[in-house]
Amino acid sequence: MICKILIILFIIIPSFSAEAYYLYVTDGYQNRLVVIDPATAKNVKEIAAENSPFDVISIEKDGKELIILSHANDKGIWIIDPVTYKIEMQIPLPHKGGGPAGYFHLAYNPVYKKLYAVSRALKEVYVFDSHKWQHIKTIKTGDMPSGIAVSPDGRNVYITNMASKNITVVKSEDDTLDKPISFNGLPNAIALSPDGKYLYITDEENYKLFIIDSKSEKTIKELFIGIAPRGITVTPDGKHIYVSNLDSFSVTAIDANSMEVIANIPVSSLPWGISSSPDSKRVFVCNYYENSISVIDTSTNKEIERINGAVFPTKLAISRGK
Amino acid sequence: MRLKKNRCISFFILFSLCLVEYAQAKEYLYVTHEKRNIISVIDIKEKKVIKKIPVGKSPSGIAVFPEKKLLAVSHKDELSEFIYLIDSATYKIKQKTLSAITRHRERGRSHIQFNSDYTKLYVIDDENNHLEIFNTADWKPVKKVNLDLKPMGITFSPANKEAYIPVLYKGMIHVLDLESDVIKDNIVIDGAPADVAVSKEGKRLYISDIVNSRIVIMELSTRKILKSIVVGNRPQRLLLSPDGKTLYVANYYSNNITVIDTQRMEASALIPAGILPSDIALSNNGRWLFSSNYDESSISIIDTKTNLVAEKILVEIYPSRIEFASF
Numbered sequence: 001m002i003c004k005i006l007i008i009l010f011i012i013i014p015s016f017s018a019e020a021y022y023l024y025v026t027d028g029y030q031n032r033l034v035v036i037d038p039a040t041a042k043n044v045k046e047i048a049a050e051n052s053p054f055d056v057i058s059i060e061k062d063g064k065e066l067i068i069l070s071h072a073n074d075k076g077i078w079i080i081d082p083v084t085y086k087i088e089m090q091i092p093l094p095h096k097g098g099g100p101a102g103y104f105h106l107a108y109n110p111v112y113k114k115l116y117a118v119s120r121a122l123k124e125v126y127v128f129d130s131h132k133w134q135h136i137k138t139i140k141t142g143d144m145p146s147g148i149a150v151s152p153d154g155r156n157v158y159i160t161n162m163a164s165k166n167i168t169v170v171k172s173e174d175d176t177l178d179k180p181i182s183f184n185g186l187p188n189a190i191a192l193s194p195d196g197k198y199l200y201i202t203d204e205e206n207y208k209l210f211i212i213d214s215k216s217e218k219t220i221k222e223l224f225i226g227i228a229p230r231g232i233t234v235t236p237d238g239k240h241i242y243v244s245n246l247d248s249f250s251v252t253a254i255d256a257n258s259m260e261v262i263a264n265i266p267v268s269s270l271p272w273g274i275s276s277s278p279d280s281k282r283v284f285v286c287n288y289y290e291n292s293i294s295v296i297d298t299s300t301n302k303e304i305e306r307i308n309g310a311v312f313p314t315k316l317a318i319s320r321g322k
Numbered sequence: 323m324r325l326k327k328n329r330c331i332s333f334f335i336l337f338s339l340c341l342v343e344y345a346q347a348k349e350y351l352y353v354t355h356e357k358r359n360i361i362s363v364i365d366i367k368e369k370k371v372i373k374k375i376p377v378g379k380s381p382s383g384i385a386v387f388p389e390k391k392l393l394a395v396s397h398k399d400e401l402s403e404f405i406y407l408i409d410s411a412t413y414k415i416k417q418k419t420l421s422a423i424t425r426h427r428e429r430g431r432s433h434i435q436f437n438s439d440y441t442k443l444y445v446i447d448d449e450n451n452h453l454e455i456f457n458t459a460d461w462k463p464v465k466k467v468n469l470d471l472k473p474m475g476i477t478f479s480p481a482n483k484e485a486y487i488p489v490l491y492k493g494m495i496h497v498l499d500l501e502s503d504v505i506k507d508n509i510v511i512d513g514a515p516a517d518v519a520v521s522k523e524g525k526r527l528y529i530s531d532i533v534n535s536r537i538v539i540m541e542l543s544t545r546k547i548l549k550s551i552v553v554g555n556r557p558q559r560l561l562l563s564p565d566g567k568t569l570y571v572a573n574y575y576s577n578n579i580t581v582i583d584t585q586r587m588e589a590s591a592l593i594p595a596g597i598l599p600s601d602i603a604l605s606n607n608g609r610w611l612f613s614s615n616y617d618e619s620s621i622s623i624i625d626t627k628t629n630l631v632a633e634k635i636l637v638e639i640y641p642s643r644i645e646f647a648s649f
Contacts, residue, residue, distance in 0.1 A: 206591070206592070207592040207594075224580070224591070224592050225592075226554060226576060226578070226592070227576070227577065227578050227592065227594045245576070247577060247578075247594060248554055248573070248576035248577060248578055249555055249576060249577070250535075250554060250575075261552045262552065263535070263552060264552045264554055264555065264576075265535075266535065266555035266556070266576075
């Protein structure tokens with residue numbers, strides 16, 4: 001009897017863990033969003049975008065996955081259905097004035113069901129209510145906002161201000177500002193540990209990764225990584241942190257437990273956007289100048305494959321397509 | 323009156339400065355350009371190339387003999403006379419050493435290095451996998467030692483008792499006994515060693531491993547790995563500061579230099595040196611670090627106090643090896 005259950009479990013478990021997922025990669029050259037199946041390394045779909053797609057994230061809202069895309073200009077934010085590949089909504093940008101808002105970084109808070117879009121040029125964050133994707137608030141950030149992340153409990157939204165050398169803290173419940181966190185460097189890419197205990201922030205000044213306690217806001221560890229660290233991802237199991245170093249052509253792997261650099265993974269020209277697979281087994285990184293995606297095996301920390309399909313890829317999101 | 327006196331003083335200061343200037347040794351950098359068949363000579367103070375010396379075919383290795391004011395350069399001509407000895411003052415080729423081994427030299431490189439007391443010149447052929455030793459008194463070949471696949475260079479221990487030859491494709495380091503010039507031992511590492519540095523007291527070995535992007539710090543007496551430090555892509559060249567406290571690692575495919583504090587055995591800085599830093603050199607006092615940036619046609623001058631690139635000197639295309647000298 002036990003044997004039978006075990007056998008059944010063995011059959012079920014692999015089929016669960018081998019759940020398919022897809023890469024949504026921004027192609028800045030041909031202005032499209034490319035959907036790649038990493039299992040076959042083939043393009044499944046190419047979605048035409050407006051001029052210069054920039055940031056892309058995948059979110060889960062009411063049990064359904066959605067893809068959110070921003071552009072490097074004023075072309076608004078798009079909500080895309082990963083099953084039908086239809087553009088469900090084009091949210092107009094609320095900013096005033098004629099100047100371009102440019103380079104919108106995106107983050108979604110699943111607890112309060114809000115979308116945050118940061119404009120680097122206008123130094124503002126736009127808050128949208130995901131119910132009808134309506135603009136509900138505009139918040140001022142510091143100078144040169146460059147990265148955004150939401151705490152897993154949904155309480156805080158963190159925005160790195162590279163020129164002001166600090167981190168804006170937004171209380172997501174009512175979207176009011178908390179005291180900013182000062183930073184000893186030029187803060188850029190940001191992520192949080194899945195338990196919310198640590199903030200991981202890259203520094204463009206001395207090429208470091210800062211590990212900061214989110215409660216005390218004190219720096220616990222500073223690690224040298226590579227030149228121009230632009231992208232960061234934490235595997236969903238919380239075990240590893242991966243940073244893409246744009247000008248060093250490499251990805252640095254950090255053990256989240258010991259807080260040590262455990263590997264340098266050579267990739268290709270100008271690695272930028274980086275994302276972890278839902279099962280934590282793979283990390284994907286966009287090689288902007290080689291028009292490729294490097295696939296990293298997180299058990300060996302080696303590059304195992306390179307996928308072509310997008311031209312000048314900047315960012316990528318991973319969705320199960322449900 | 324006071325003005326005159328001041329002028330007098332300032333003139334005197336200027337004059338004495340000039341004297342000091344005159345007495346001071348001049349500092350140079352020598353850079354090989356394999357694809358241009360030349361060596362660039364850089365006057366460090368002037369920050370410019372003052373001479374381009376034509377040298378045979380694809381000069382690859384370079385070493386300086388300060389006392390004799392000579393520059394030894396290896397190149398790829400098919401002749402046996404593949405090492406030229408160049409007068410550092412006149413830039414003329416003084417002598418062409420005759421190797422005992424004749425071969426086709428189209429491929430591969432010769433890494434050359436003088437031993438600590440400049441009695442011998444060690445020439446490593448990374449394609450034919452051997453070491454040839456020349457006597458510097460008459461520049462005649464005295465010995466040939468067979469090596470394993472792809473030897474990358476040679477580093478001498480401070481006591482001049484041993485030398486270490488990293489063998490890239492075999493994942494090991496030959497230990498050469500300098501009294502007999504015989505390989506007495508091999509140090510095996512899990513990786514591909516490209517370069518080796520020895521600590522000041524000769525107790526530790528710093529090994530760059532290009533397949534695992536790391537520096538291995540090994541205790542020589544026990545062969546124990548003390549620490550493995552992750553650096554950048556293809557850490558090709560290593561250099562230890564004269565005080566032994568700082569190790570510089572040129573990460574060729576990461577376009578940067580990792581600075582390692584050898585006491586703490588940790589990275590202490592990262593320097594975006596230039597595109598493809600193929601080689602590094604230090605000034606005598608360790609005050610300045612130089613990198614030849616292969617794909618940038620430049621030499622970076624790095625301030626070792628701030629670990630910042632202070633200046634870049636433009637040179638001929640594809641600079642590879644670089645040597646510092648003061649005469």
